[in-house]
């Protein structure tokens with residue numbers, strides 16, 4: 001199963017902010033730290049703000065900060081929020097699969113998808129920045 005690029009970036013942004021230690025980097029700085037285009041980072045930041053996981057302050061001295069909910073957010077919940085609840089295969093596209101109405105494989109894949117998310121549910125953003133990841137993130141943010 002392959003995650004959307006925006007899902008991974010959302011988690012990277014949360015992890016970057018989890019080690020900010022009171023600093024409030026801008027979206028542009030976070031994008032540069034993570035080596036991603038600004039426009040992509042800005043879309044992800046807007047969605048994370050909408051989910052209540054980060055706060056953005058505008059103007060001079062403004063920037064991004066993780067909320068309490070962001071620090072304790074479940075990795076599984078973030079992945080679900082960005083991936084949506086669509087099937088891992090397209091059974092009902094422009095040309096629907098002929099097995100669509102009675103497919104055991106579809107149910108098996110759905111259960112596998114749920115198991116994947118469930119395995120990420122107990123992990124938090126704070127867990128993800130324990131060593132060795134946190135020190136690496138700090139090094140990146142000081143470049």
Ligand code: SF4
Nearest residue numbers: 091097099100103106
């Ligand atoms: S075989 Fe089953 S899982 Fe695969 S596309 Fe068809 S309905 Fe979906």
